[in-house]
């Protein structure tokens with residue numbers, strides 16, 4: 204047998220999910236997992252009831268039809284599309300209808316469907332903003348699509364580099380067909396794109412005929428309500444943006460429910476034109492057939508319990524993240540008061556699940572293993588988010604699902620690890 208799974212990017216997400224089982228006693232700042240305390244069986248069963256009630260009272264199904272809908276095969280587009288579209292319109296000003304939405308098995312399936320649908324690997328390249336969530340670069344690798352990394356500035360992607368990359372691709376008889384970007388508290392860096400950067404990116408997209416794949420995963424997680432500028436999709440008047448969302452962080456990741464908003468008309472292989480959402484749903488017949496209707500029902504039931512609103516659900520969930528972020532920043536300040544002298548610094552995000560620490564030492568997988576074994580704390584090497592190289596002296600801390608006690612203890616251990624490593628290798632300073 205010839206195993207062709209040769210790109211390390213394919214292991215990156217699995218690694219984040221599995222490393223904790225290797226070091227079960229360690230405090231783990233590794234995975235970007237949501238905080239799920241309180242989401243017990245009773246809550247999920249109540250959510251299912253809420254969805255069944257909604258199916259009958261609002262959608263007009265009989266109780267039998269409502270039940271059958273969640274245990275049978277279902278439409279490949281999904282069964283909670285109108286609920287999602289309504290919330291996207293009312294909460295976020297995205298003019299979506301149910302027909303524009305495809306419910307996917309997490310955001311990850313959405314990436315695969317979009318790239319498979321719109322890219323010709325012989326001539327189309329995907330640009331992605333680095334550091335980057337590995338799922339999108341991995342999806343491109345899965346489909347044999349070439350990628351171009353665009354560095355991230357404090358306010359968003361470096362548009363100069365993006366423009367140059369488009370020109371370089373053109374000169375080589377290729378084109379950059381789309382840019383993947385997560386404007387709201389990106390994973391891993393926590394960057395939030397300013398309103399101005401969003402406007403400039405949309406302008407550039409129109410000039411370069413570049414589709415923007417907007418990942419809205421962490422939009423709900425701002426420290427201050429109203430501090431997130433409108434999404435690219437909400438400002439999109441020219442059909443330049445396909446938005447990808449997920450209920451993994453808002454509800455629970457085990458549901459595996461995500462969605463795409465794709466109202467654009469696309470030329471079909473047979474010459475006609477149809478809505479991109481239709482084409483994605485057609486392809487989905489060959490990936491997962493449909494997203495589990497039972498999972499859609501439970502996740503949508505949680506939304507219904509929040510008035511059918513993604514934003515309200517987000518606010519309910521977000522209190523924990525705001526407190527955890529403050530607790531981690533406070534703990535790092537207390538446990539590393541001499542950070543500046545040591546050459547250590549960290550970001551101060553205002554949303555998202557992540558914080559990035561820079562230090563003048565190599566922070567790779569070997570350092571992680573040593574830190575886990577000797578100090579009982581886990582994190583993620585930032586190099587995992589630079590698939591084409593970079594990030595070797597930085598680590599990502601995820602504070603999303605730990606308690607404040609764990610955060611404080613984890614920061615103590617991390618500070619000890621960093622200080623000891625730094626003192627053991629003083630000559631590394633200046634080589635960053």
Ligand SMILES: Cc1ncc(COP(=O)(O)O)c(C=O)c1O
Pocket residue numbers: 235308309310311312336338385389390418420448449450451456460461
């Ligand atoms: C930026 C970003 N997009 C997408 C996803 C994946 O979401 P899903 O669980 O819906 O596949 C994640 C998960 O961590 C993420 O951080």
